[in-house]
Amino acid sequence: MTNNIDVHSRDSLQQTPLHISVGDMWEPGDRTPSVDQLIAAGADVNARDQWGRTPLHYASHSDRADAVAALIAAGADVNARDNGNWTPLHAAAARGCTAVVKLLLDAGAEVEPIDSQGETPLSRAITAKSGVPEEVIKLLRERGANPWRKSGRHSPLSAARAHTSGYHFQEIKEAFADLPDEEPK
Structure with missing residues (x-):
């Protein structure tokens, strides 16, 4: 063809x-x-x-x-950056593409690349307007994404608690249920 x-x-x-x-x-x-x-x-x-x-x-x-x-x-x-410093992992995480996130991470994608707005794939997943499956957030965390790392003005954990509601909030809350409110010192 x-x-x-x-x-x-x-x-x-x-x-x-x-x-x-x-x-x-x-x-x-x-x-x-x-x-x-x-x-x-x-x-x-x-x-x-x-x-x-x-x-x-x-x-x-x-x-x-x-x-x-x-x-x-x-x-x-797998770590190519676009003009906004988004990697393919940012794109997959923000859209809740669980299988794609896993493929990218398995292929060596950096877990916490920072885009031009200071956001990581984890923070993009949490603040996605469409709601991201809990599995994406858990997968990023399992692979080393730090929920307390400042992204933009907030950590992913504080953004999750401040900017989500309804069903999406419940999924995110469950993805972070094992964490204390404050980062351990």
């Missing part, structure tokens, strides 16, 4: 066919070339668009575990 596609071509946003094929507007099986086909045809897995995002940023944001696994296997940089 890549016979007539220049895998290095760019659109007006500087996105390659690989960026587009992993975005959340497409479902696996749609009439787009597969990630594997594009990679086999020589697509650059670390190509950046006008925002500095790689295909792995988009696959992570779109909860495309299949594409994330293929990109990682092809050498995608």
